[in-house]
Amino acid sequence: MKKILTLLIACTAGALSAQTLQSPDKNLILTFSVQEGGKPTYALSYKGQEVIAPSHLGLELYSSNEVQFGEELKKNTDVNTSLYDGFTVEKVTTATADETWAPVWGESKTIRNHYNELVVTLRQKSTDRAMNIRFRLFNDGLGFRYEFPEQKNLVYFVVKDELTQFAMTGDHYAWWIPGDYDTQEYDYNHTRLSEIRAVNAQGRQANLSQKGFSDTGVQTSLMLKTDKGLYINLHEAALVNYGAMHLNLDDKRLIFQSWITPDANGAKGYLQAPTQTPWRTVIVSDDARDILASNITLNLNEPCALADTSWIHPMKYVGVWWEMITGMKEWSYTYDLPSVHIGITDYTKLKPHGKHGATTENVKKYIDFAAKNGFDGVLVEGWNIGWEDWFGHAKDHVFDFQTPYPDFDIDEVHRYAKSKGVKMIMHHETSSSIRNYERYMDEAYRLMNKYEYPAVKSGYVGNIVPRGENHYSQWINNHYLYAIKKAADYHIMINAHEAVRPTGLCRTYPNLIGNESARGTEYQAFGGSKPNHTTVLPFTRLIGGPMDFTPGIFEMDISKNNPNNHSHCNATIANQLSLYVTMSSPLQMAADLPENYERFPDAFQFIKDVALDWDESHYLEAEPGAYVTVARKAKGSDDWFIGNTTGIKGFTSKIALSFLKPNTRYEATIYADAKGADYKTNPQAYIIKKQKVTNKTKLSIPAVEGGGYAIRLVPVKK
């Protein structure tokens, strides 16, 4: 249902250029106006409070000389560089939409897409160019984007800067990570806006890159909280054919401005009309739970583009992975090589170093473990040749994605896994050599089809080849989407690590079942993450889509696995269990070693039981950096799961189970921090308690910092 109302504005009628739009529940009010000099400007309020102070909108283009496409362009086009001023309002259209759609997988069975829309057609008289700004106002926030209709004077153009402002109304608190074109794998900082510069300048985290970035640059999704208790989230939706958006803060005026990931030449987007930018989103509420429950990001993406989605299935998996991450085993096969030449190096003549993880024998151990415990799949990293020499040289021909090491018998692994009813999960580390991966992509996907691998974990570690490009620039973002679309042709699900952060594209391409694109569990073996990390992620990284966070670590003292690794996983076992619920994802790994699970079979039972896909989700408690509690109903089942992750000391979760079916008794199995549990000194102290509950039950469960709890609720058969 979509009602459209068009208002034709007399170009001279200055008064008419101020527009307002209300959210369906009238809590949010957007105002749009064209300010002095013809500058498009918007502001947003929530329940009478200013959320975004008046902020300018627009883009700066390259002039044709700057673009340097060569002589040819100079002749054809002389682009005026401003798409940020000189505008008048030519037309205003409003509309309302209220529809419900069903995702292939996700946090709920159906999603309501309900918004009021305002489309402002702006005319720049001096150049006779038109630009639309489309605003969609939902009850939980705002989305807007720039649209460039087909027209004579704006056909091809290159974005030098997008000048979208988000003017803050005060020195809010922010949960933020530094701006970066090549990594998102930071621990979150929690500071006031005015403190960002000092923290950034203090020194950024090692082994990560921030080339060319401002000291007040931060990544999205950015979570903010005002002193008046308003929660604001800034992100983007439907990032297609454009650089990923960062935000740069003018910390005198407290104005964020969009800072788009550039390509090797510094350009942000090479566009051809008719086209549009991604949506810029402002999710806002006075209740932090609404931020987590918001579906703005998915709703602003296009509907599913795949005719057949029957082959897309959530998966729970184990993998030959944590042994390498912790340093017990290696991805590589031999130490004999100064460097590898793919297609020339003959591994059968080399001496194995004996620490290779992906051996047929070891993989079979994982297949047995998966089969025994009801897991769907087994991931194997390090199965294919090239790992002796894959990193740090921006190597072009780095992997072939098809030649197994001599000790990995792909035929036998396939046969064995199939006989046990387990699917193998492929691994494609690209080493960010994009062209090389695309050249092998068809062959690699065909190999997966041959051996019935339903899903691939792809990796983009290291600097992009072609050199000079960035992980989140337009050209490389187009690659990630190419890989997803092509995988869909082969009925392959994708879980892309180190790729651009998600922006809800899984609605359109639901075979994108996961991304990393943030600091995952592996950092617990690389020195550890902050104990409240998982209470921030739902407010930031997960706004765009599910994360392959790889939880489930039971042995926090990594030196117990590898005596040379003194890292510590800053979490309790109960916390690790909770993440299967709080970090909703159709792809969930049990990341720890089988032998560690076998030491705690009662706790492991929760991982075996937990669902991957949901009919409903209810956020019960939430405060960024402090705690998140969510209850979810398993899809097509009457079972419920509740998870709480806690990031502050001494939190006691108090929840009412009113969402349960009335007049029904459930058996609740509660996995919680035991008395004396401590993420550092006593992380394996958990208790498991069973009790009968109904929709009238209220629970009060204490959780420690870096702790939490997980509950399974099963209706009691009458």
Next chain:
Amino acid sequence: MKKILTLLIACTAGALSAQTLQSPDKNLILTFSVQEGGKPTYALSYKGQEVIAPSHLGLELYSSNEVQFGEELKKNTDVNTSLYDGFTVEKVTTATADETWAPVWGESKTIRNHYNELVVTLRQKSTDRAMNIRFRLFNDGLGFRYEFPEQKNLVYFVVKDELTQFAMTGDHYAWWIPGDYDTQEYDYNHTRLSEIRAVNAQGRQANLSQKGFSDTGVQTSLMLKTDKGLYINLHEAALVNYGAMHLNLDDKRLIFQSWITPDANGAKGYLQAPTQTPWRTVIVSDDARDILASNITLNLNEPCALADTSWIHPMKYVGVWWEMITGMKEWSYTYDLPSVHIGITDYTKLKPHGKHGATTENVKKYIDFAAKNGFDGVLVEGWNIGWEDWFGHAKDHVFDFQTPYPDFDIDEVHRYAKSKGVKMIMHHETSSSIRNYERYMDEAYRLMNKYEYPAVKSGYVGNIVPRGENHYSQWINNHYLYAIKKAADYHIMINAHEAVRPTGLCRTYPNLIGNESARGTEYQAFGGSKPNHTTVLPFTRLIGGPMDFTPGIFEMDISKNNPNNHSHCNATIANQLSLYVTMSSPLQMAADLPENYERFPDAFQFIKDVALDWDESHYLEAEPGAYVTVARKAKGSDDWFIGNTTGIKGFTSKIALSFLKPNTRYEATIYADAKGADYKTNPQAYIIKKQKVTNKTKLSIPAVEGGGYAIRLVPVKK
């Protein structure tokens, strides 16, 4: 046969570091020494005359900081940036080779590869790194390259500059075109070395780019002539995995230095040991004919890499092309579009502009013409959607190489051509959008297989995408080779236009049957080329391999085809015929319109008769910029063909037919400039004369500037 002699040199023995190497005929002498500071140095003499004065050798590398691969590299490697000094000679190896091999196609049935070789192993003590320089001295010149053996301290490295010098011994004359990373399509300049700067600075030719180039930069193959009558040609062979070499002149000291095409970051080559650079070649003789007869470039390439070459066949073809080049017709289909969105734009709904060349009906006309006149193939450009909007915007998704325009019925064209015994030649204009082409390459080649197209003309017009890359940089050169190798998998022959200039790779991949990579005949419709252009090309562009020059223009007044095009083809008809012999190529086009050939059926007969592949070739007369006369024996036949192209006024070619079989009478059909012929005012004045000749016959045939002659010799049956 290869004899190897190894000399182990005591590192302290300074005297032993001077080496000399003689050519098999002892005319050429190479000297190699390590000069003060440990600088590798070479010099070359011919019959006692200095050809290359002492010249330094070596490379400069990026330091790891400069490379900016990110933190990872800095940790692993700290590359000393000099590979040009600090060397001592560790080992010297000499060898002799004398072998004969048979090319799949070419100027002769067999080729002798006869050289003496010197390999100098250099050790850089301060870094404990080794570099070899391999010299091969043939009777007709020198080839040398840098080799980087597998070693601990030189594994991955990035070439900042190659510092190979070619020190000239005087202010020679040169036939040169300006250095350029994106085009080779220049008319040749003929000046002394000292005049290069002024000519370059005067203003370079329009519509071409020389970004970042020095005013004394020139392209290879570079042809030189000394005041003492020595001919010197500088080029490279086996350009694989490296930027193409230009030469930059220090015009005070008259020293050329290699100037390698950079990538977007300025880097010349990302190398991984063991590896090597391409060969640098110096062809030298006191007889210009020897330069043309030299097989150094092919001999320095690797032997054929294809197991089966039975599917590779020379082709003579016509095409739907000259009509577009002259402006009579268009590649595009409609004027209705401001721009094209491949996959979205629906051409069936658009109004055709009526000037589209590649219509089924028009193509059938060419098929009929080809069948009637014994041509192997028909090229069709503009058959696939996208031509309304393909140039000047560095557009990424510019073509799909598979969707025909509504008025090109690919099924019917295939059926019709097959019924007439004619093969279709595919056209893939990439618009230099490299990734887009690679993404479609398999599908495009499969489409060719389906419709039995044996060959493709590929095009790389416009600036490279990814933007910032250059047409001749390492990464893009790797693309051209990728396209060739993949085409071989599909049994497809390649004729790549605007690709990097050839360097003899057709020996290794004989499905590379042609390249443009120089100023072709199309410029005769774009304002004209110099009348002596075709007397320079054999000394420059053709040193690397055959050119799809597309000769055969009979109507020199282009306005006769298209009243709006006032260009003139600066050649006589006899000259155009001669080019089928002087510009040896397994792929030859008859470029003019069928109706123009039908006006001159007697002259056209030569194009129908001329062979494409040869048992022997004899260069009879040659002077760069003035004239080239060559006789060639058709492969597997007793027929001979002679061609003369002339670039100076009033040249009378005097040749002896001593290469003919003794005691055999041949009927010679001579196509020559008629009296009063003039490339500008009277280009269609030709005479055709038949006479009987033997190997005792001497001929004296006058040719005008921009003129020439062509002869067919057929044994008279007894």
